[in-house]
Amino acid sequence: MKRTADTGKVVALCGGIGGAKLVLGLDRVLPAGHLSVIVNTADDFEHLGLRISPDIDTVAYTLANLANPETGWGRRDETWSFMETLADLNGETWFQLGDRDLALHVERTRMLGQGQTLTEVTETLCERLGLASRLLPMSDETVSTVVETDRGSLDFQHYFVAERAEPVIRSIRFAGADTAKPSPAVIDALSSPELTCVVLAPSNPYLSLDPLLAIEGLREALAKCTAPIVAVSPIVGGDAVKGPTAKIMRELDVPVTSVSIAHHYGDLINGFIIDQCDAKVADEIEVPVRITETLMTSLESKTALAQAVLAFAEQLSSRAPHRGAA
Amino acid sequence: MKRTADTGKVVALCGGIGGAKLVLGLDRVLPAGHLSVIVNTADDFEHLGLRISPDIDTVAYTLANLANPETGWGRRDETWSFMETLADLNGETWFQLGDRDLALHVERTRMLGQGQTLTEVTETLCERLGLASRLLPMSDETVSTVVETDRGSLDFQHYFVAERAEPVIRSIRFAGADTAKPSPAVIDALSSPELTCVVLAPSNPYLSLDPLLAIEGLREALAKCTAPIVAVSPIVGGDAVKGPTAKIMRELDVPVTSVSIAHHYGDLINGFIIDQCDAKVADEIEVPVRITETLMTSLESKTALAQAVLAFAEQLSSRAPHRGAA
Secondary structure, eight states: OOOTOOOEEOOOOOOOOOHHHHHHHHHHSSOOOOOEEEEEEEEOOTTTTTOHHHHHHHHHHTTTTOOOOTTTSSBTTOOOHHHHHHHHHTTOOOOOOOHHHHHHHHHHHHHHHOOOOOHHHHHHHHHHTTSSSSESOOOOOEEEEEEEEETTTEEEHHHISSSSSSOOEEEEEEEETTTTOOOOOHHHHHHHHEEEEEEEEESOOIIIIIHHHHHHHHHHHHHHOOOOOEEEESSEEEEEEEHHHHHHHHHHTOOOEEEEEHHHHHHGGGGGEEEEGGGGGGGOOSSSSEHHHOOOOOEEEEEEHHHHHHHHHHHHSSSOOOOGOO | OOOOOOOOOEEEESSSHHHHHHHHHHHHHSTTTEEEEEEETOEEEEETTEEEEHHHHHHHHTTTOBBBBBSSBBTTOOOOOHHHHHHTTTTSSOOOHHHHHHHHHHHHHHHHHTOOOOOHHHHHHHHHOOOSSEESSSSSSSOOEEEETTTTTEHHIIIIIIITTTTEEEEEEETTTTTTOHHHHHHHHHHEEEEEEEESSSSSSIIIIHHHHSSSSHHHHHHHHHOOEEEEEEETTEEEEEEEEHHHHTTTTTOOOOOHHHHGGGGOOSEEEEEEEGGGGGGSSSEEEEEEEEOOOSHHHHHHHHHHHHHHHHHHHHSOOGGGGO
């Protein structure tokens, strides 16, 4: 399944569960060390004195084959003694932290407390988990997703976990994004001369990828990037595969179609991948489109989509000049 | 087993495992709210970013009937997923933290981070554990036991846990004790007009009780105290019941007898309780002595010793004037 070692470098941008599936496919088909994943950290928060990075953890656990396949978040073979005891102590239990999961948060918090950056901490932890790919937090500075809803202004985790994404979203903002810089490692990855493809994973564009794109330096680095940028639509047959993407699109008055997603990314992308059951809308999309199977229900379908993304990028790359190379 | 409600207030001074047994006896024989326990905090340390208070935890778990009867520290029915995973992440595993135990440390650390004092945090946590007695950290300021050994200067936990109390002790000091103040709650407990007895529990005098006595304000409050002060010897038949007390006495060139312990406390105490198998040394002790069974192998023997301590104090109290009442 591994490609040959002459494959160039690939960067994926992603959030949590949905994007992690494609990232797993890319990780498995690319040679070790060829994939860098820039991960949303605007969902990060401090809870019980611990620094939690939900999207980094989901991607890390997924790549380490430690993810809980039923929930999408947290670890498989988890135990819950900590949480049970915290409940007995009247502690806050709305955000579930398994006993094994906790070890990662405690180690992260400890290392951050020593003055290491989130990028450094993530590198060390991913090394300890034995990952072949690099996970790069989008920024070492704090950017926080805030949703304005019919129940008021909510922090992301309160909206998403405590309120189960039930409140009606009126608008979304990313506090701190106007001043935050991408980490040097992010800039390095996007400006590598070996870079052959940038993938916007099928994460929620509004909640998971927009925070990355809201950081001016990151958006600029993408615009300057010489490799083709390919996005994979999270919409299949007029609905989101998982999570609240479709619900949020309706609340934001956006038609729930892949066309809206392509339009949302606009001229940032050079190519767009949609599911075969949405083939009929391909003509409405302004960038080159690849139609394929995008549902990732097995490891095979994840690696197949990863291969399709890479092949599409290669094809876009040969159709010079694309925007980045202009 | 409960005494009548007209029993006055009792204060016990204690460290960890040995002292906690007598404290349990006192807790069970006294009416709810009549016992305050001033606990050594010089073994406290920060580990993995968490604030650990080993002696407070041992006493709290013992009184809450949650202690692990086999180890003396930690909780019964514990699970170890966190520690196993931390080992997988190459984290520090020399100090064992069970999944349930961890909940207490995380809550404590979180509350201290909010600016609460250790006294306030301990009160809240003990309330959540349903304790009938009050646990009072000896001070809200940092006092740290440091042992000078043949392997160099060691923090207490490194000496005691990581090095298993194997290094030969040359001297013991309590960093910060010269400036630390006892908490207001400690002073209140010791100056209560209802106080009928102060007990120095059979904890290690050198490592567990000396830190309390090294705080000038606490020692002064004891000296001013109007109730008799009774110490229970941790030495039975020329050896310590548990832990390194006898080993440390040999290293400090002190004969391993109850006489040495009485001499160590000097005129701080008004009465001294020794085990029946040490009856022969009673005459060598300058303060009034009560000879009884001091081995606490069952709840019955703990409550029996507690009753003996209280009866002895009552008897000392009626022999006015004792030093405190002068």
